[in-house]
Amino acid sequence: MRKLIIAIDGPVGSGKSTVARLVAEMLSYVYVDTGAMYRALALKARRRGFALDGVEEGNEETLTLLAGDTHIDLRNENGQQKILLDGQDVTNEIRAREVSQAASKIAVIPGVRRVLVAEQRRAGQLGGVVMEGRDVGTIVFPDADLKIYLTASPDVRAERRWREHQQRGDKVDLAATLEEVRERDRRDVERKTSPLKRADDAVLVDSSSMDITEVARLIVLLASQKRTQ
Numbered sequence: 001m002r003k004l005i006i007a008i009d010g011p012v013g014s015g016k017s018t019v020a021r022l023v024a025e026m027l028s029y030v031y032v033d034t035g036a037m038y039r040a041l042a043l044k045a046r047r048r049g050f051a052l053d054g055v056e057e058g059n060e061e062t063l064t065l066l067a068g069d070t071h072i073d074l075r076n077e078n079g080q081q082k083i084l085l086d087g088q089d090v091t092n093e094i095r096a097r098e099v100s101q102a103a104s105k106i107a108v109i110p111g112v113r114r115v116l117v118a119e120q121r122r123a124g125q126l127g128g129v130v131m132e133g134r135d136v137g138t139i140v141f142p143d144a145d146l147k148i149y150l151t152a153s154p155d156v157r158a159e160r161r162w163r164e165h166q167q168r169g170d171k172v173d174l175a176a177t178l179e180e181v182r183e184r185d186r187r188d189v190e191r192k193t194s195p196l197k198r199a200d201d202a203v204l205v206d207s208s209s210m211d212i213t214e215v216a217r218l219i220v221l222l223a224s225q226k227r228t229q
Contacts, residue, residue: 002127002227003029003126003127003128003129004029004127004128004144004145004146004223004226004227005124005127005129005131005141005143005144005145005146006020006023006029006129006130006131006144006145006146006147006148006219006223007131007132007136007137007140007141007144007146007147007148007199007202008020008023008130008131008132008133008136008137008147008148008150008219009132009133009134009135009136009137009138009147009148009149009150009196009198009199009202010132010134010148010149010150010151010196011134011151011157011181011184011185011188011196012157012161012181012184012185012188013152013156013157013158013160013161013181014150014151014152014157014207015150015152015160015207015212015215016035016132016133016150017033017035017132018212019132019150019207019212019215019216019219020033020130020131020132021033021081021130022212022213022216023130023216023219023220023223024129024130026216026217026220027130027220027223029128029129029130030076030123030124030128030129030130031076031081031129031130031131031132032074032120032123032124032129032130032131032132033074033081033083033132033133034116034120034131034132034133034134034136034140035103035132035133035134036072036074036081036083036094037072037074037116037119037120038103038104038106038107038112038116039083039094039095039099039100039103040070040072040083040085040090040094041063041066041067041070041072041103041106041112041116042094042099042100042102042103042105042106043085043090043093043094043099043102044066044070044085044086045063045066045102045106046098046099046102048066050062050063060109060110060111060112061111063106063109063111063112064109064111064112064114064115067111067112067115067116068115070085070086071084071085071086071087072084072085072119074123095164095168096168096170097165097170097172101180101184104184104187104188105187107134107191108187108191108192108193109193110192110193113139113193113194117135117139117140117194120133120136120140121140121141124140124141127145131144134188134194134196135194135195135196137149137199137201137202138194138197138199139194142199145223145226146203146219146222146223146226147199147201147202147203148202148203148205148219148222149198149199149202149203149204149205150205150207150215151204151205151206151207152206152207152208153208154178154181154182154185155178156207156208157181158174158177158178158180158181159174159177161177161180161181162174162177165177203222205218205219
């Protein structure tokens with residue numbers, strides 16, 4: 001059977017990363033977390049001392065040049081994804097709350113997106129890949145074999161993010177996390193370059209009342225149907 005390109009898009013906290021990873025494992029496909037690329041670049045920018053609060057108004061050219069001079073590798077080792085930034089393992093560091101927030105600001109820069117989208121296309125062009133992000137089905141691979149738009153209610157997504165923060169030892173309350181989710185949604189939907197939206201041919205999956213395994217099995221079933229068409 002032919003190997004598919006599976007695109008999973010959706011807002012923050014919808015479970016994209018966990019679901020995509022599990023689907024890739026079930027299908028013996030490669031998992032690509034596009035968001036990790038933006039987080040890795042954001043981490044590098046923070047290390048260089050960039051002030052990212054006003055990144056929409058300035059620093060676009062400098063950050064685009066930084067993206068072009070950055071090497072990001074996504075590797076699967078013993079079933080776990082490792083993110084290497086210029087050869088250094090930053091898998092855990094890029095999950096910090098401040099890095100995630102910085103990544104959403106860097107992601108609005110057209111030049112940065114062009115550089116990273118090219119890398120994402122290179123990673124998935126041969127098929128046999130599950131790629132997740134916010135514009136995979138609309139921009140990165142508009143001709144993907146299977147497109148999923150994974151979402152959940154803001155309250156459910158905020159609770160998921162809050163639990164992630166708790167597991168990492170971050171001191172943040174649920175109300176602040178809900179506000180963070182809503183602000184992230186606003187920024188993703190309203191950005192001029194590659195805004196978050198459901199592709200016309202994407203299957204809408206609401207995971208509010210579904211567990212990760214149920215969602216993954218549904219996507220695998222849809223993939224099996226696609227492979228036999």
